[in-house]
Amino acid sequence: xxxxxxxxxxxxxxxxxxxxxxxxxxxxxxxxxxxxxxxxxxxxxxxxxxxxxxxxxxxxxxxxxxxxxxxxxxxxxxxxxxx
Amino acid sequence: xxxxxxxxxxxxxxxxxxxxxxxxxxxxxxxxxxxxxxxxxxxxxxxxxxxxxxxxxxxxxxxxxxxxxxxxxxxxxxxxxxx
Amino acid sequence: xxxxxxxxxxxxxxxxxxxxxxxxxxxxxxxxxxxxxxxxxxxxxxxxxxxxxxxxxxxxxxxxxxxxxxxxxxxxxxxxxxx
Amino acid sequence: xxxxxxxxxxxxxxxxxxxxxxxxxxxxxxxxxxxxxxxxxxxxxxxxxxxxxxxxxxxxxxxxxxxxxxxxxxxxxxxxxxx
DNA sequence: AACGCATAAGTAAGAC
DNA sequence: GTCTTACTTATGCGTT
Numbered sequence: 001x002x003x004x005x006x007x008x009x010x011x012x013x014x015x016x017x018x019x020x021x022x023x024x025x026x027x028x029x030x031x032x033x034x035x036x037x038x039x040x041x042x043x044x045x046x047x048x049x050x051x052x053x054x055x056x057x058x059x060x061x062x063x064x065x066x067x068x069x070x071x072x073x074x075x076x077x078x079x080x081x082x083x
Numbered sequence: 084x085x086x087x088x089x090x091x092x093x094x095x096x097x098x099x100x101x102x103x104x105x106x107x108x109x110x111x112x113x114x115x116x117x118x119x120x121x122x123x124x125x126x127x128x129x130x131x132x133x134x135x136x137x138x139x140x141x142x143x144x145x146x147x148x149x150x151x152x153x154x155x156x157x158x159x160x161x162x163x164x165x166x
Numbered sequence: 167x168x169x170x171x172x173x174x175x176x177x178x179x180x181x182x183x184x185x186x187x188x189x190x191x192x193x194x195x196x197x198x199x200x201x202x203x204x205x206x207x208x209x210x211x212x213x214x215x216x217x218x219x220x221x222x223x224x225x226x227x228x229x230x231x232x233x234x235x236x237x238x239x240x241x242x243x244x245x246x247x248x249x
Numbered sequence: 250x251x252x253x254x255x256x257x258x259x260x261x262x263x264x265x266x267x268x269x270x271x272x273x274x275x276x277x278x279x280x281x282x283x284x285x286x287x288x289x290x291x292x293x294x295x296x297x298x299x300x301x302x303x304x305x306x307x308x309x310x311x312x313x314x315x316x317x318x319x320x321x322x323x324x325x326x327x328x329x330x331x332x
Numbered sequence: 333a334a335c336g337c338a339t340a341a342g343t344a345a346g347a348c
Numbered sequence: 349g350t351c352t353t354a355c356t357t358a359t360g361c362g363t364t
Contacts, residue, residue, distance in 0.1 A: 007241035013121045014134060014242070017114055021135070024110040028340085031103045032361080038096045047317045051097060051325065052104070068296045075173040076180065076300065090324035097325065130234045132342080134242065151213045158256035159217065159263065176297075179287045183280055184301060190276040197269045204262045215358085217263060218270070277355080281345080294354095 035045045054062060073080050118128045137145060156163050201211045220228060239246050284294045303311060322329050 003241070009124060010121075010126060010131075010238065010241055013117060013124075013126065014131060014138070017117050017131070017135060018138070020110050020114045020117070024107055024114070027103050027107040027110065031100055031107070032339095034096055034100050034103070036362095038093075041092060041096075043093060043096065044317060047314070047321050048093075048097060048100070050318050051321050051327075052100060054322070054327065055097075055101070055325075065296070068293060069299050072176065072296050072300050073303070075169070075176055076304075078300075078303065086324070093321065093324055127234060129342090130231070130238050133235050134238050134244075137239070137244065138242075148213070151210060152216050155213050155217050155259065156220070158252070158259055159221075161217075161220065175290060176287075176292060179283060179290075179292065180297060180300060180304075183283050183297070184304070186276050186280045186283070187301070190273055190280070193269050193273040193276065197266055197273070200262055200266050200269070204259075207258065207262075209259060209262065212358090214259075214263060214266070218266060221263075221267070281355095285346095298354095 035048070038048060039045055057065075070080050118131070121131060122128055140148075153163050201214070204214060205211055223231075236246050284297070287297060288294055306314075319329050
């Protein structure tokens with residue numbers, strides 16, 4: 001029947017998604033583990049996350065962002081760290 | 084030097100996380116694709132997500148949840164669907 | 167100077183947003199408090215949130231959603247609670 | 250009856266939350282508006298958000314954060330902008 | 333064990 | 349109109 005075909009298709013799609021979600025959850029767990037290990041060695045997770053975010057950005061984009069932020073901060077008289 | 088050792092360790096941790104994040108992002112993309120395919124066949128993504136959430140729950144937990152929701156809705160005079 | 171004008175404008179916009187954000191944060195705190203009070207009286211927060219979500223929906227939309235979910239669950243052979 | 254008392258109490262709590270949520274949503278809309286206005290005057294929303302986040306932090310916390318980030322970036326050989 | 337935090341999912345708005 | 353991006357909510361995790 002048509003209903004059965006549709007039901008079977010739905011089931012297949014759902015099961016594919018569930019499998020992928022499981023793998024994704026496993027990776028998330030792995031990532032948490034690495035952060036835990038890093039913490040155990042004295043590294044700061046939050047800073048590591050910032051680093052990772054920065055490494056993901058194109059250098060030019062990052063530069064632009066930084067420049068505009070500096071501009072805005074100076075306009076407001078907020079001291080900008082000369083890192 | 085100590086700094087070098089720490090730096091190397093940090094780099095290794097960061098790179099491990101980045102690899103895992105990449106794989107995770109790839110899976111997320113795969114999942115999106117399956118939903119898109121499902122949509123193309125006339126299935127509703129939102130409902131599919133609900134189904135997946137329900138399948139993930141323990142039946143007893145789901146039952147409890149449903150019962151409490153019904154209780155609250157009835158207390159407020161909101162008609163409850165007798166599905 | 168032009169820069170000053172722009173800087174002043176920027177400052178005004180930023181400060182307006184900050185004021186609004188503060189009020190918003192205060193309301194969020196109030197909401198958390200009400201949930202805490204409710205919990206203290208034996209009510210379940212999660213269920214309350216579901217109720218609030220349902221009350222926000224148009225009855226017809228809610229009906230449709232429910233109907234489609236039931237359809238999908240039945241297609242997969244998952245028993246549907248006759249609430 | 251006890252049920253009635255509980256039901257009335259529940260209703261009151263729910264309605265209080267709904268009122269607070271409404272006000273919160275209104276503020277969120279106001280904030281969006283200010284950003285839209287800012288954008289209309291040539292300001293960049295994303296950068297403004299960063300500025301607001303920085304202004305919310307304690308200067309000492311911000312300093313610490315920046316210092317640690319610089320440390321990590323240098324350890325990885327990533328050039329740090331001398332803002 | 334509960335609390336707050338932080339990530340992740342879902343939703344809604346805005347840009348192209 | 350789609351598509352991404354940002355906000356909001358929710359869940360789960362680590363912490364106390």
